[in-house]
Amino acid sequence: MTGAGGAGLVRPYGDRRDDGVVQLSFVLPVPAGERAREAALRLVRAMGLEGAEVAAMERAAEGYTFFVVYGRTGAAVDWDAVQVPEVVVRKRSFDELNAAVLSQLGRRIVVLGACTGSDAHAVGIDAIMNMKGYAGDYGLERYPAFDARNLGAQVENARLARACLEAGADAVLVSQVVTQRDVHKDNARALVEELERLGARSRTLALLGGPRIDHALALALGFDAGFGPGTRPSDVANFIAAAVLRRAGKEPR
DSSP states (O other), X not given: OBOTTSOBEEOOXXXXXXXXXXXXXXXXXXXXXXXXXXXXXXXXXXXXXXXXXXXXXXXXXXXXXXXXXXXXXXXXXXXXXXOOOOOOOOOOOHHHHHHHXXXXXXXXXXXXXXXXXXXXXXXXXXXXXXTTOBTTBOOGGGOTTEEEEEOOSSBOHHHHHHHHHHHTOSEEEEEOOOOGGGHHHHHHHHHHHHHHHHTOGGGSEEEEESTTOOHHHHHHTTOSEEEOTTOOHHHHHXXXXXXXXXXXXXXXX
């Protein structure tokens, strides 16, 4: 049973707690119609879901159909047994962060950001770096405490690493959206290796972000932190500020 504090076994929640209802979306390479609907239901039943219903069926392209299907699963997960690395940092307000950095560090924190390799999707790095930020949350360029430089998309790892060395960067932010054949992992590793080759890794915090990124993956790839979907600029700003202040001996670990 599920405990009052969220401990114990937890199950998907649909209409009521512990009902096991889940929603799936997928495309089948068949034309829309009743045969397609039945094929979708049979597929979901083969996955072990009960009480399956097609909530939406739409033509995706010639000979392809998009489905949204509901079903019920008896599976549960032991919440108490789930342990993963997480980015944990005390969250300061915009004014508090700027005041802490400028008074305790006595200078601005230099941060470079880019999409590396062949990745041309700059929306994520723009949301974190650019002054306008995202969803009312200011980007790093807006913080007086940061010297934030957005280098844009398709920046080669060697160029980014050299820029970090030349700028004396305290932190580098890498956004990876393209994930086919794990190219995001290859790009990420390549940057860390290049920073190490130049002797810049020890002084430069390396942060990795993107839709397929989490903290555990970032650590495994040699980064200091990973930020996935839902990350706000202030989350990144607070992590960087706290880490740089700790390195300078201005903040307790």
